[in-house]
Amino acid sequence: MAHRTASDLRTRIPDGGRRRVLVEDPSPNVDGGRYPAKHVLGDRVDAECDLVADGHDAIAGRVLYRRAGADMWQSAPLAPLGNDRFRGSFVVDALGVWELVFEGWIDAFTTWHRGTAKKRAAGQSIGVELLVGAKLLSEGAARARTRDPAVVERLAEAARIVADTRRDPNERFEASIAPDVVAAMREAPDLEHATRSERPLSIVVDPELARFSAWYELFPRSAGDGIRHGTFADVERRLDYVAAMGFDILYLPPIHPIGRAFRKGPNNTLVAGPRDPGSPWAIGGEAGGHHSVHPELGTEADLRSLVRSARQKGLEIALDIAFQASPDHPYLKQHPEWFVRRPDGSIQHAENPPKKYEDVVPFDFECEAWRSLWAELLSVVLHWCDVGVRVFRVDNPHTKALRFWEWCIGEVKARHPETIFLAEAFTRPKPMYALAKAGFTQSYTYFTWRETKQDLTRYLAELVRPEVRAFYRPCFWPNTPDILPEHLQHGGRPMFLARMVLAATLSSNWGIYGPAFELMEHVPRAGTEEYVDNEKYQLRAWRWDDPSSLRDAIAVVNRARRENLALQRTERITFHDASDDAILVYSKRTEDFGNVVLVAVNLDPKNRRGAFVDLDLRELGLEAGQSFQVHDLLGQTRHIWNAGTRPWLELDPTLVPASLFVVRRRVRSEHDFEYFL
């Protein structure tokens, strides 16, 4: 065209036009890399992406990974999975944040190789092809310069043979496809036109405890005899009690001085007597605030001692982070700028109109002084880290700014990457997920209110979706000091046992509020889902050694969790059809089927129920016709079942309302002795 020359058209050509490979749909991916995916130390990370290019050339790629901030990348090759999807795997061997990017490129040597082999097989001349191949090998040798000189020499030698027109073409081609030559070429890819994924993805690597843990919540105030105020020393004396049940984490409600103003009396009454201890969540008084210890519990030194003793018994002490103040908190005088002041001069207390919570004053995350507020709150967490605490349960995190948590947890974990934060948020699904993305290690869930087979099945399906499990680690609690669900009020011992087995085997993280749970406390404050005579507002004298306690049953289940790897992850769960609505059957397995567990729970606490079960044999690692053993770790009974038939399962709530089977396959020893493994 007269009015338009080709060189006019060049002005808007972007760089990188020869990068023919596109890197798409990378994974693990939380919001396109905005947030990290979660892993634990020692995990194999399977990093996947699509590598898409024009034409029919061979495509190669690699995943580059490093600890965030490291100078050097490590790499793992990407292997094709079919349908243009590729995977590379690597092991994360250090705590903290990692990042990864993908690279893809056209693999000219493999392309050449394939085409030439086909031509040779079709009897066509490959003389010119061999010259092309020799050039590719020479270029490979040049790229390999910085590496092992032996490799360079091997490629150069192959190039000479392939280029040598005096030799037989077949001999020359064979020289190009010698395994060591092919491997050396793979190690020296031509990356000039390689494409990198647009945005690095990130992974946070936590300790194993982040994924597999059993929590026990205890009010130190009642850890003594329940008449005088309990102390950290009393808790220390209870450690064996907790450890014997097989828990990993002992979580204490807030340990800070409790405010006097508007202190709540027993059963959440508005007026407290002079000896009523008040709610531990009304933090701050004369004796200090979030950096201080409630004098009646002891001293910071006592807490250090407790943390140390607990760790010796395999228990981590978890503290409660409740970022709110009682009206007596020193912050109100020292930092009035962190609170909402109303037009009448008063400070805005917590409320959910028309309800008022006058014993609690919230921080104003929109205040002008937000930066000093953030810094102060971070200093609180770091203070308890300095005392030795590494696990925190965070109270109502969904009422504090999401961006604050992302920053605060990031700062804590930059210093102490082994730290674990459990989000106690019972709110809408998306804010709960947003907290997990922002950095919470584990999260409370709706399990407490999921009762029917359909409820539980659907909820687990939601939680183990790849998009969700990438960042959200559920922690199942049958009860909390705030929640005595209706089924525990009326279901009796069978319901306590069923909910315990469900929580501990559906989810790899679970917890109970005790001793209320194992002692089967079930009386609510009238008309509520809350405990009567709640420890939140008073001391309780617990019958620690009650013979009807569930402590032994809990110990059996926690031991089964420790001994069966399949129970140490929430994913890889399968629900099996059972012919009765009250019988819930599910299995879990390790990736390699080395450990398979089958759980059956009778959800009806009043009636003996039975069901035929349609086992999904593939998920159990079984083949039709095979006989196998199920070994019930709760009842210590063993049965031989035949894969392909529908076993009949009957569960009597007056005995044990659940079975926790290990599935053992029949194996034959070299001496022809048959046994179940």
Next chain:
Amino acid sequence: MAHRTASDLRTRIPDGGRRRVLVEDPSPNVDGGRYPAKHVLGDRVDAECDLVADGHDAIAGRVLYRRAGADMWQSAPLAPLGNDRFRGSFVVDALGVWELVFEGWIDAFTTWHRGTAKKRAAGQSIGVELLVGAKLLSEGAARARTRDPAVVERLAEAARIVADTRRDPNERFEASIAPDVVAAMREAPDLEHATRSERPLSIVVDPELARFSAWYELFPRSAGDGIRHGTFADVERRLDYVAAMGFDILYLPPIHPIGRAFRKGPNNTLVAGPRDPGSPWAIGGEAGGHHSVHPELGTEADLRSLVRSARQKGLEIALDIAFQASPDHPYLKQHPEWFVRRPDGSIQHAENPPKKYEDVVPFDFECEAWRSLWAELLSVVLHWCDVGVRVFRVDNPHTKALRFWEWCIGEVKARHPETIFLAEAFTRPKPMYALAKAGFTQSYTYFTWRETKQDLTRYLAELVRPEVRAFYRPCFWPNTPDILPEHLQHGGRPMFLARMVLAATLSSNWGIYGPAFELMEHVPRAGTEEYVDNEKYQLRAWRWDDPSSLRDAIAVVNRARRENLALQRTERITFHDASDDAILVYSKRTEDFGNVVLVAVNLDPKNRRGAFVDLDLRELGLEAGQSFQVHDLLGQTRHIWNAGTRPWLELDPTLVPASLFVVRRRVRSEHDFEYFL
């Protein structure tokens, strides 16, 4: 801590910590905004995102949108859909690229409003609340300053009344919730801490023809009598023939000079006689290359005339863009740098080892001179745009660099946003999708080989997934000059009719290669899925007026498409269970159920088949028990059916193997006269 002060901790606090709302999961979203979603002129765009925040405050938001490059944003408010999802809608009223971002913020006025109303309802004092509200109204008035002074005054007046402690609290509260005050506050939001979505999303707006089109492919060489070489003038004389069948686009294979070297003879033989015309895809010879017209077809002026005449008859002329060269193409001498030169000095021809295509030389998109190559290829498309062509079918785009297409199509559409590109790529799914993302307006599909009920149902489900339909517009072709599928070879007239109805009603874009299709050409070159005596290599004398031609049936179906909006989109399709495997039943509807079409096709060309059909009443806009009329546009028969019963459908392939029903609901006129609409 002695060693750490709160101010030390402030150093790494990011900006924007008071932006409490997160904007997540925005849509329409193709790869996180990397590629545009596709719309057509006049579409209402439903833009959605999650707005997630801490706490219980009211959240508000808006979507900002503009033509790419425009200075000013327009905005539409976001309304809640539940589960923290929000939607804002706007109409795209200009062709080209649009961009959109989301904004979310805490709505302090609504939050105040809700809380105060609850307190008032509970009989609590709201005196202090009213002072808070008065302040919010004053601030709103200040923000509204740049707007209508009447609005400012209205807000200021409301603020005065609400602040006036001499008045009755109820009167004051009422003043704050007057509808015009609430509306004015909504129009003057406090955006100081509003959050914007991270990356703008983009939308490309095409003409309606991009979404709803019927293509007819014709070889001009046979447009005359098939003995002398056809010309553009001959094609012009065939326009009425094509238009009468109801097509929108008349697509011509490449119109450029054809190479002599290695020219293929009839039936793809290796040696061409002196009078054999050769393949139009072997582009370039003495008479020129991609900018030139094959002399035997006429001149560029003839083409201009054809484009003009076609447009007068409602037809767009589509040209074929085949970016490859015959060995005689002028480019090989003028720009040898654009081709791969082999070690023996020869130019690399096209091959798919061991197959060789010696009449075609591919461009080397990895060459050093790639920028001048890109510019030249763009100049080709722009040249034919200058001639008046606006629709292009692109040959084998998947063998040219994806980044090239993204740039090339972007450059063409920046100048001519009404241009349509159809990607003729039959390859793996991901490269096909990648081409659509890169900018192709429509795409060839696997429809040609989807035969069974299960095949077709699954394939449609894949194509209408929201993630796919956002960028991929399928165009269904029962045949092409390259593909005579086996079912057309053996299925006779019933199969031609069935495949025509399927293509034209499953997909809103469809096309045929004619007159081979309507004349039911079905003889393959032995052992292939290709036509014998293919026009690609020779002229054909067609029996244009054959009385057994399917032209009338095609005209009926294309008319039904034009008259029924439901058929003008591929999405909103529902498959209905039919009791016979050969009977495929599906319906399409408009968003408002104003037009509902039900299609039934007998996939068995040899046997009369019947089935009971389980109609999905909701998708037909019907209620159980309602009687309704189905009006078959193919047979012109009408039946009254009763919703909730299973109608029996029987289709005889010796008559018409399909029904194309319009579903008409019974309505009653104001004079109590009943009819079907």
